[in-house]
Amino acid sequence: EAGVAQSPRYKIIEKRQSVAFWCNPISGHATLYWYQQILGQGPKLLIQFQNNGVVDDSQLPKDRFSAERLKGVDSTLKIQPAKLEDSAVYLCASSLLRSYGETQYFGPGTRLLVL
Amino acid sequence: AQSVTQPDIHITVSEGASLELRCNYSYGATPYLFWYVQSPGQGLQLLLKYFSGDTLVQGIKGFEAEFKRSQSSFNLRKPSVHWSDAAEYFCAVVFEGGATNKLIFGTGTLLAVQP
16 A cells, blocks of 8 residues: 655745645545644644545644645645745645544655755 | 643663653543654654553554553553664644544654664
8 A cells, every 4th residue: 555645855945935745645545634843843733634625724824834635635735935934844644534543644744944 | 731741852772672762641531642653754653552442552563552541641662672763753642522633742752772
């Protein structure tokens, strides 16, 4: 079974530029998550999708971050404009269901450096 | 507030020695409990999880964890550490009651293994 795919793996941009990350979840997984992991911290949930609908985006900085999952499969996370503090690893995860405790499978992440 | 604490930021053990990584949570009821491992440049891999039942849980790679309700703890153990176990370990929980399956992570424990 193929795992969660993410691209690009690395990205370096200057502040105020825009950037987009792509995620392809495990086939058949209805729930998709984006986490932000700042150096020295644990991952923090940015947004959770159930199929193509948003379940939780309470910690997404909506003035600069946006995410979509138009066909309920792939997802894109965008930052515009980027700030220095956005430097982090962006992890995508998926789970079969959205039930409490459902196992989440993580991709390798996209490491973003904002200069 | 709901939280997860991993009191040890960094631990060094000798190869072949035993290991225990600590995790405590703050919550009124028993959450869903997880341990993930993150190797350099990799995503998070699930080691084990606990929902209910037997408080000693077996996971992959020879790891186990014990849930202690009285101490609000879920410590990870391994009887004999291998050099390949060097990585960062995250304890995570899902708290019931919200609308999501959001994982709340501790800050992680970085494990170094000496030859």
